[in-house]
């Protein structure tokens with residue numbers, strides 16, 4: 001075995017495994033191509049379009065007209081309601097069955113008059129799970145509605161992403177059918193992906209890279225993609241790597257699901273409300289299936305004065321007190337364009353002692369020298385501050401990102417904990433099951449940072465234990481980007497938004 005591995009070479013062995021995962025090379029006969037099994041058309045599909053954002057109760061009373069896959073709808077900012085009548089074949093007993101839905105725009109599935117799942121191709125959410133394992137007693141025939149907003153995650157920019165919206169965009173339904181989802185294939189694909197990434201990213205000077213590579217190669221040898229009876233033994237091989245634990249000194253990453261939705265950015269405010277609905281309901285579905293999963297969200301701090309900031313804290317703390325019976329300890333503000341030196345004082349006065357943002361990693365000129373430090377304001381107030389070293393609020397839970405989070409920690413030797421925010425963030429959507437499945441395999445695998453689900457409370461409490469060694473930064477946290485964005489001088493109404501979104505623009 002060892003001899004043949006040497007002859008194959010590192011690159012050949014890597015490619016053997018990679019080709020199994022490819023969506024583009026050999027999907028007719030590789031593992032990736034087996035993710036979905038039998039398919040079945042819908043019983044019927046009809047739609048109703050409206051320029052308004054209307055409640056479900058009102059929508060379902062409208063007149064729906066027959067439509068089909070391939071048809072287009074729109075234009076921009078309209079809503080297309082689809083009525084989906086489906087019947088799951090009896091012979092799919094025991095199978096996991098999905099409604100596969102690929103369309104432009106952002107969708108929400110309604111079942112029994114309740115929102116149950118967001119569907120956005122851009123956010124890698126194209127499946128609504130109808131059943132985990134079809135039982136005889138379950139309803140096989142049902143009607144669901146899919147409410148599709150005619151805009152993308154980033155609005156509907158004409159030409160480029162953040163350009164003013166194109167009011168005439170058309171949106172197309174590309175796929176709507178029932179399908180058997182092969183969960184065992186999915187799990188194997190994630191196993192292979194993590195091992196291939198370890199082999200590639202840990203590098204040739206690292207023996208762990210070769211251990212992962214050789215195990216992946218043995219897995220390819222054992223695997224018959226047409227015979228699921230071979231899968232358990234292949235998965236067992238993968239777990240031989242994932243279950244080899246780290247030493248005590250390994251870096252620990254506190255992963256938190258995240259979603260960053262600006263109050264209104266490239267879309268009308270009313271769409272922000274629906275973006276939240278699609279994201280939150282998707283997160284709740286994930287929590288039902290993954291009890292350890294945690295989720296954090298926040299609001300931007302683009303406010304014009306210290307007083308309005310204090311009022312915002314007051315509102316936020318009242319909400320926390322009412323909903324959770326305690327005050328919030330952290331100021332979670334991932335995306336504001338720089339931070340005034342008055343903020344630490346305001347935070348401490350409002351019961352906050354921890355602060356998190358990732359925005360300063362966007363600075364064009366200087367790299368901020370710390371990931372974890374005390375930030376001191378103009379009156380000497382201090383808050384324990386963390387910049388997630390992955391430099392993003394929208395990680396995907398990949399090996400590369402977790403290694404970056406560990407390697408980019410600017411306080412190595414002083415702080416051994418970092419935060420990692422994962423999920424389709426900007427514009428909404430949130431995490432996916434695949435992201436969670438990736439990180440489960442990295443919970444404690446020798447050679448990779450430990451990745452555990454966490455909360456801001458748990459995370460900052462760990463940091464506080466390490467605080468004696470931290471540096472202090474005094475004064476403003478200035479962002480060297482997005483210059484000239486704020487002022488109290490000129491009110492500009494953005495074109496094409498019907499006057500719904502206004503932005504204060506600096507005129508220097």
Ligand SMILES: [Zn+2]
Nearest residue numbers: 260262300335
């Ligand atoms: Zn933002």
